[in-house]
Amino acid sequence: MSYEEYLSYFQESLLRQFGDHLAVVLLSTLLGSIVGVSAGILVRHQPGPREIVLKVAGTMLTIPSLALYAVLIGILGLGWPPVLLALTAYSLLPIIQNTIVGLNSVSTSVLEAARGIGMGDKARLLRVELPLAWPVILVGIRTAAIILVSTAALGAVVRGPGLGNAIYAGLNSIGSSVALYQVLTGIGGVVVVGLLLNVIFFALARLTIPSGIRD
Amino acid sequence: MATAQPDALLIPPGAPVPTRVGTGLRPGFTRRLVTTPIVLALSLLALYLWVQSRDLDIVEDRTLTQGQVLKALAQHLQLVGLSSLAVLAIAVPLGILVTRKSFRHASPVTIAIASVGQTIPSFGVIVLFALTLGFGSRYVIYALILSTVLPVLSNTIAGLQQIEPALKEAASGVGMTPLQVLTRIELPLAVPVLLAGLRTSIVLNVGTATVAAFTGAGGLGSLIVTGLVQNRDVITVVGGALTAILALALDHLTRMTQELLTPRGL
Amino acid sequence: MTETLIRLEQLSKTYPGHSVPAVESLDLSIPDGEIVMFIGPSGCGKTTTMKMINRLIEPSSGRIVIAGEDVTSIDPNELRRRVGYVIQQVGLFPHVRVSGNVGAVLRLLKWPSDKIARRVDEMLDLVGLDPSQYRDSYPKQLSGGQQQRVGVARALAADPPVMLMDEPFGSVDPITREHLQDEFLRLQQEIRKTIVFVTHDITEALRMGDRIAILGERSRVEQYDTPPNVVARPSSDFVANFIGTNAGLRALTLMPIDRQTLVPPPAEREGPRLVYDEDRPVGWHLSDGQATTRIQPLRLSAQPVLADALNQIVSSQAPSAVVVDDDGQLLGCVDMSAVQAAVRGAAGNGDRSDVQMEAASGDGSA
Numbered sequence: 001m002s003y004e005e006y007l008s009y010f011q012e013s014l015l016r017q018f019g020d021h022l023a024v025v026l027l028s029t030l031l032g033s034i035v036g037v038s039a040g041i042l043v044r045h046q047p048g049p050r051e052i053v054l055k056v057a058g059t060m061l062t063i064p065s066l067a068l069y070a071v072l073i074g075i076l077g078l079g080w081p082p083v084l085l086a087l088t089a090y091s092l093l094p095i096i097q098n099t100i101v102g103l104n105s106v107s108t109s110v111l112e113a114a115r116g117i118g119m120g121d122k123a124r125l126l127r128v129e130l131p132l133a134w135p136v137i138l139v140g141i142r143t144a145a146i147i148l149v150s151t152a153a154l155g156a157v158v159r160g161p162g163l164g165n166a167i168y169a170g171l172n173s174i175g176s177s178v179a180l181y182q183v184l185t186g187i188g189g190v191v192v193v194g195l196l197l198n199v200i201f202f203a204l205a206r207l208t209i210p211s212g213i214r215d
Numbered sequence: 216m217a218t219a220q221p222d223a224l225l226i227p228p229g230a231p232v233p234t235r236v237g238t239g240l241r242p243g244f245t246r247r248l249v250t251t252p253i254v255l256a257l258s259l260l261a262l263y264l265w266v267q268s269r270d271l272d273i274v275e276d277r278t279l280t281q282g283q284v285l286k287a288l289a290q291h292l293q294l295v296g297l298s299s300l301a302v303l304a305i306a307v308p309l310g311i312l313v314t315r316k317s318f319r320h321a322s323p324v325t326i327a328i329a330s331v332g333q334t335i336p337s338f339g340v341i342v343l344f345a346l347t348l349g350f351g352s353r354y355v356i357y358a359l360i361l362s363t364v365l366p367v368l369s370n371t372i373a374g375l376q377q378i379e380p381a382l383k384e385a386a387s388g389v390g391m392t393p394l395q396v397l398t399r400i401e402l403p404l405a406v407p408v409l410l411a412g413l414r415t416s417i418v419l420n421v422g423t424a425t426v427a428a429f430t431g432a433g434g435l436g437s438l439i440v441t442g443l444v445q446n447r448d449v450i451t452v453v454g455g456a457l458t459a460i461l462a463l464a465l466d467h468l469t470r471m472t473q474e475l476l477t478p479r480g481l
Numbered sequence: 482m483t484e485t486l487i488r489l490e491q492l493s494k495t496y497p498g499h500s501v502p503a504v505e506s507l508d509l510s511i512p513d514g515e516i517v518m519f520i521g522p523s524g525c526g527k528t529t530t531m532k533m534i535n536r537l538i539e540p541s542s543g544r545i546v547i548a549g550e551d552v553t554s555i556d557p558n559e560l561r562r563r564v565g566y567v568i569q570q571v572g573l574f575p576h577v578r579v580s581g582n583v584g585a586v587l588r589l590l591k592w593p594s595d596k597i598a599r600r601v602d603e604m605l606d607l608v609g610l611d612p613s614q615y616r617d618s619y620p621k622q623l624s625g626g627q628q629q630r631v632g633v634a635r636a637l638a639a640d641p642p643v644m645l646m647d648e649p650f651g652s653v654d655p656i657t658r659e660h661l662q663d664e665f666l667r668l669q670q671e672i673r674k675t676i677v678f679v680t681h682d683i684t685e686a687l688r689m690g691d692r693i694a695i696l697g698e699r700s701r702v703e704q705y706d707t708p709p710n711v712v713a714r715p716s717s718d719f720v721a722n723f724i725g726t727n728a729g730l731r732a733l734t735l736m737p738i739d740r741q742t743l744v745p746p747p748a749e750r751e752g753p754r755l756v757y758d759e760d761r762p763v764g765w766h767l768s769d770g771q772a773t774t775r776i777q778p779l780r781l782s783a784q785p786v787l788a789d790a791l792n793q794i795v796s797s798q799a800p801s802a803v804v805v806d807d808d809g810q811l812l813g814c815v816d817m818s819a820v821q822a823a824v825r826g827a828a829g830n831g832d833r834s835d836v837q838m839e840a841a842s843g844d845g846s847a
Contacts, residue, residue: 064422070455113572194334212619
């Protein structure tokens with residue numbers, strides 16, 4: 001079978017895997033952002049809790065993905081849930097770290113001016129600190145998403161979503177004419193998802209960062 | 216007449232006495248050194264007790280013997296160790312090479328390749344090598360090298376590039392040969408960043424090596440695979456937990472080495 | 482007697498862990514519509530005292546009364562929305578356009594957006610920035626001086642009765658600083674706010690203040706008086722040293738050039754002569770064979786002081802300084818002997834200096 005034949009034959013499942021892969025990465029990045037940014041906001045001024053939070057997030061990132069999927073199977077079973085939870089856990093460190101760094105690097109004179117004109121703590125956070133920290137936070141979210149793209153591939157082993165399934169299928173159909181196609185398409189597809197994410201984040205930066213603070 | 220003062224008198228009264236002059240030890244080192252191993256040892260203990268507390272059926276019992284587990288661990292360490300050494304041997308010289316003046320132009324290209332390379336799933340690389348080259352640990356090690364060379368390479372480059380040119384000029388101005396500048400100034404300053412990259416690489420390696428189990432190279436991944444295939448959660452969880460503990464232990468080891476080798480003053 | 486707008490009663494601040502207070506039992510009354518300069522050596526607590534007025538720093542004890550209202554315990558944010566605040570680094574919000582910056586307080590006060598837009602334009606006009614050109618710019622597109630004008634506009638937007646200014650012109654170059662000072666004084670003529678202005682520059686204090694509070698350790702009030710009185714009659718060695726040894730020359734910065742004291746330009750045939758360009762004086766012919774020495778004549782409407790005249794005389798090496806009207810036409814000259822007389826008078830010739838000084842300080846209130 002030629003490569004074109006392979007592609008047209010498996011088109012439907014490949015497209016679905018592509019979509020699922022993108023979806024699981026985006027979804028876990030979104031969940032990770034909500035949890036991570038909130039955590040960063042809460043601990044940014046308290047060194048003790050901050051160290052603990054960063055340590056925990058860092059530890060989770062150190063745990064190998066297959067290992068984490070394996071451990072989570074015990075609680076969540078197979079399929080989307082363990083992969084989604086594991087990926088969300090992986091996304092936390094870059095997001096929390098960048099949230100903390102971003103918020104703490106807002107210029108003190110701007111904050112003083114904000115206090116001086118009568119902005120309360122909540123107004124200051126929402127109208128001044130977060131908008132100014134946003135470019136850095138966005139970089140953290142993007143870093144997390146890129147990590148997740150390749151990590152998600154292994155999820156196929158625990159019946160998770162995405163292009164890892166093509167790779168796994170290639171492994172399991174060894175000897176057949178399409179095995180190699182499967183693996184190469186799986187790898188290629190993941191790289192394309194990565195490129196697509198870069199484009200998405202570039203556009204997001206363009207849309208959400210005012211030109212006044214764009215470098 | 217100048218007399219040499221013993222070092223002790225040069226320390227102002229009330230200042231903390233350094234535990235060692237030269238590289239490494241910063242305050243709190245001992246605490247940082249032992250906390251993680253203690254936590255990991257306790258986790259191992261907890262894992263062991265948990266397994267003991269469960270009624271193991273035949274399959275579980277046979278898989279989770281001490282011999283089997285240790286064998287898997289040894290295989291895993293071998294895979295990780297050999298590939299990591301190879302990664303160091305390849306990435307560091309390559310990183311040095313790419314940052315030499317003559318190769319300045321290669322820089323943006325390497326960075327572009329690195330960005331794309333970051334997204335290539337290591338799972339795919341291992342399976343690819345297995346399909347094209349064959350099964351067994353040799354090819355897994357090749358695949359591991361390819362998958363984990365990136366962090367060390369990009370960090371070597373970054374670590375060397377962050378050194379102020381003024382420093383290098385001063386060194387060659389004093390009469391150091393380029394090789395001496397490299398070994399006495401550049402590399403020591405780049406070590407912290409380099410080791411950070413090595414740490415990332417080793418952790419990535421431990422994780423990727425779990426996939427080796429699919430291609431017949433053994434390792435802790437084989438426990439996970441057995442557990443998945445036989446549908447026995449206990450085995451899967453033990454495999455996963457041990458892998459996690461191994462990764463954390465190696466991460467800790469590298470981190471402590473990094474701290475020891477970081478020149479004081481950085 | 483002008484009414485007191487701000488009263489600081491026994492105001493103190495001791496930071497936790499410190500045994501010595503930063504500000505100790507300060508009593509001060511700030512009259513309505515006046516600029517009061519807080520000046521003193523580094524660490525004397527002048528900025529701390531100012532920041533207690535809008536409670537960015539909470540007093541350890543004492544009271545602050547503004548327009549008869551005790552504001553020591555009210556909601557600090559509410560207080561700050563009624564007090565204009567301008568700092569040295571300006572602190573404009575970089576992610577927001579100029580219009581958003583100027584309208585910041587108004588948004589907090591929940592004004593309707595069309596009212597905000599109109600007020601923003603009004604404020605930009607007031608500080609000398611063309612609204613149509615600047616309202617949509619971002620802070621990073623503006624120069625330091627322009628940014629500070631926006632800062633002032635922001636502080637004035639809600640029309641607060643009180644303004645606190647902490648070395649607002651400190652981070653621009655001296656030329657821009659003088660320009661901004663002049664413009665601010667012109668603005669104050671129009672808006673008549675009550676202003677507390679912290680500075681470490683005695684020249685700025687003498688130039689801008691209606692009253693100067695010289696603060697010593699722990700913000701102890703060493704002297705609190707009008708600039709002429711502080712210069713002529715320092716109350717202690719501390720104050721005298723602070724003013725500086727050239728009190729006489731300093732006084733020149735306080736004495737405006739009076740139209741009635743102008744004299745005609747020298748007209749001797751052999752001596753220096755004014756050179757005209759279409760009947761506007763533009764320079765001096767100092768001696769034969771030399772090219773014309775160009776000068777920048779002083780415009781009377783800019784309210785130049787004797788120090789400006791001295792400046793011009795010294796740098797042009799001419800015998801007098803030239804004063805013109807807004808069209809550049811000659812009004813008269815100030816010659817060196819007039820300047821010298823003024824210096825002598827200020828350096829301690831009792832009655833005469835009082836008369837001259839009081840005439841110079843305008844409203845004559847001491």
